[in-house]
Each structure stands twice: as structure tokens, then as C-alpha cells.
Amino acid sequence: MKLYISADMEGTAAVASWTQVDPKNTTEYPYYRKLMSLEVRAAIDGARDAGATATLVNDSHSAMRNVLWDDLPDDARMIYGNRKPFSMTEGVDATFAAAFFTGYHGGIGDANATLAHTYSPDTLYNVRVNGIACSETLLNAAVLGTHGVPVVLVTGDRATCEGARVYLPWITTAITKEAIGYFAVDSISPAEARRRIRAGATSAIEDLARAKPFVFEPPIALELDFVKVEQADFAELIPGVDRIGGRTVRYVHDDYRVVFRTFLAAMRLGAAANAPV
Numbered sequence: 001m002k003l004y005i006s007a008d009m010e011g012t013a014a015v016a017s018w019t020q021v022d023p024k025n026t027t028e029y030p031y032y033r034k035l036m037s038l039e040v041r042a043a044i045d046g047a048r049d050a051g052a053t054a055t056l057v058n059d060s061h062s063a064m065r066n067v068l069w070d071d072l073p074d075d076a077r078m079i080y081g082n083r084k085p086f087s088m089t090e091g092v093d094a095t096f097a098a099a100f101f102t103g104y105h106g107g108i109g110d111a112n113a114t115l116a117h118t119y120s121p122d123t124l125y126n127v128r129v130n131g132i133a134c135s136e137t138l139l140n141a142a143v144l145g146t147h148g149v150p151v152v153l154v155t156g157d158r159a160t161c162e163g164a165r166v167y168l169p170w171i172t173t174a175i176t177k178e179a180i181g182y183f184a185v186d187s188i189s190p191a192e193a194r195r196r197i198r199a200g201a202t203s204a205i206e207d208l209a210r211a212k213p214f215v216f217e218p219p220i221a222l223e224l225d226f227v228k229v230e231q232a233d234f235a236e237l238i239p240g241v242d243r244i245g246g247r248t249v250r251y252v253h254d255d256y257r258v259v260f261r262t263f264l265a266a267m268r269l270g271a272a273a274n275a276p277v
């Protein structure tokens with residue numbers, strides 16, 4: 001039984017600030033990187049307790065070079081580095097029986113969600129698919145859904161876990177902390193978080209039969225509200241992308257993988273507008 005893990009960092013127990021998850025930070029980041037890695041390990045160990053036999057970890061935070069190899073089992077594989085055509089969902093295919101999202105965070109605009117954002121906090125103000133405001137959990141779950149792979153475990157703060165359950169009602173969650181606004185947390189200890197993640201991972205695999213791949217029904221309409229008008233100026237250059245407002249673009253396609261790659265392209269083009277003119 002093959003398991004896919006998309007590993008983000010902001011939802012790691014105790015994390016409360018951007019400096020703790022910034023690879024350029026030389027004081028706080030190394031410590032929190034270790035905590036992230038150990039949470040991934042706890043998820044793998046829990047899945048193995050329930051029969052998972054092989055794990056692919058996709059490092060999914062920032063430059064996507066965070067998880068420490070020494071904290072993974074010797075037979076784990078890991079996708080490392082950026083940029084990848086499918087980003088936080090790179091490497092998934094129909095051979096995986098289930099997926100975990102570890103260290104995840106709330107979607108942009110969520111209340112009481114530590115470091116909440118959707119992909120690019122400096123570029124994207126809202127992301128909607130078929131009218132649904134999307135977190136990374138939902139956007140990424142839908143990519144896995146095109147391969148028939150269900151997401152069965154999410155770990156992160158309470159808002160992340162409760163947000164996931166709205167559209168993925170079968171999901172098992174491991175809550176690592178309570179957010180106190182955007183930059184403060186009331187956290188359980190990292191060791192206790194790992195115990196809960198390991199137990200959650202075991203339950204999630206044991207309950208696999210009730211899980212479903214998450215899919216958006218076609219035609220699939222993507223709408224992006226950018227933070228700045230000039231970001232939408234760039235995004236609308238993509239063929240097929242319509243400018244429907246000062247800050248807003250829209251794209252419609254029946255294949256969600258095409259929609260997702262258009263989302264990444266629009267975001268990266270939009271981010272390019274941040275450079276000084």
C-alpha cells in the first residue's frame with residue numbers, strides 16, 4: 001500500500017511566525033525545520049502501523065527543501081526542490097492508495113488561522129473554484145482526486161483541520177495548535193503533536209474504505225483575485241484567461257489538471273509583476 005505525503009510547514013506544532021518557516025533565517029528556522037521533519041516521520045510511522053508499505057514525501061514548503069533526510073525511514077523517497085509542474089502535488093499518480101497533508105495551514109482570509117494563505121500571500125487575495133473559496137488543502141486534494149487518490153489525514157491548526165472537513169468529511173485530523181490570530185498560537189508540545197499525528201495516521205489508513213477522491217465537477221471555473229491590479233495585468237496574458245475585474249481573472253476548463261497548472265502559471269506571472277518597473 002503506497003502512501004503519498006505532501007508536507008508543508010506552517011501547520012507544524014508551535015510555529016507562529018514567518019521567520020520560523022523562512023529557510024533564509026539562520027536562528028529559528030533550523031529548529032522548526034527539525035520539528036516539521038519529525039511530524040512527517042510520525043505520520044509515516046503511524047501509517048506503517050496500519051499497513052502502509054511505501055511512502056513518497058513531497059516537500060511542499062517554500063523552496064521545498066526542508067525535511068531532513070535523517071529523520072525519515074531509510075526506504076522513504078522524497079521529492080525535493082522547486083519548481084515542479086504540480087508543485088505541492090508533484091509525483092502523485094494512481095498507484096497511491098491514500099494521501100496525507102502534514103503541516104498544512106488555513107486558506108487565505110480564514111479567521112484564527114496561523115499564517116493562513118493560499119499559495120502566495122503577496123500575490124493572491126482570493127482563490128475560487130466553482131465559486132468555492134479554496135485553501136491549499138482543497139486545491140491540492142482536487143489534483144489528487146484526478147488520480148483517484150483520497151486525502152485521508154490533514155495536520156495543522158484547528159482552522160486548517162475544521163476547514164478540511166467541510167469538503168472532505170471523511171478526513172482524519174490531528175490538531176497541532178489553536179491559533180490566536182495570525183501570528184500567535186496556543187500549542188500542544190511538539191512531542192504530544194507527534195503522538196497525535198502518529199495515532200491519526202494509523203486511524204486514517206484503517207478508515208481508508210470510507211474516504212473518497214475529491215473532485216470539482218466540470219466545467220471547472222477558476223477565479224483569482226490578485227492583491228494588486230498590476231498582477232492581474234500579467235496573469236491575463238495567458239491565452240484563455242479572461243480579465244473580469246481590476247484585480248480578477250477567470251479561466252474555465254473541464255480538466256482540473258489543466259486548471260491547476262493555469263493557476264500556478266497565473267500566480268507566478270502575477271508575482272513577476274512585483275518586480276520594480
Ligand SMILES: [Zn+2]
Binds near residue numbers: 008009
Ligand atoms: Zn508552506
